[in-house]
Amino acid sequence: MAAISQLDPAKLQLVQELEIEMMSDMYNRLVTACHRKCIPVKYHETELGKGESVCLDRCVAKYLDVHERIGKKLSNMSQGGDTEDLTKVSLPDKK
């Protein structure tokens, strides 16, 4: 966070907008991925079945876990030592 707060407000807002956009893109991918994996193509019902619901819950948890791990590894690779900052950037506080 330290490096970001030193930027001027205009750039800070740009970074924040980028973060929000990134989050919503990630969210959309998450929904698509978990829908693919948990909801069978037979649409006899509009309600989510119990198994489907549980699958979705686990899918979200796993997806976010993977997302975090990959983020950590990526930042490790891209800047060797100082990993803290990038991981913090990739977990923005959504308002």
Next chain:
Amino acid sequence: MAATEMSEAEQIKTFKDFLVQYNKLSELCFTDCVHDFTSRSLKSSEEKCTLNCMEKYLRTNQRVSQRFHEFQMLANENMLALAQKSGNPS
């Protein structure tokens, strides 16, 4: 995001998101439900399937959104606690 009323840019963004969602839903439910091209018109089973598909997708989205926000809040709390523990590292 303190302002309760949406700015024009935000409204446009919301509308755009809606349209993107709409197109995505059409594509998904079409590919999942319509397989028969021996007729021009939608069969009643195909129509039922597409409408069910849509509703189910929205429910899926809703549930994923709930879980997502739960994780989001947890992550924020953890970050806050971490920041406080390490005594505001600047």
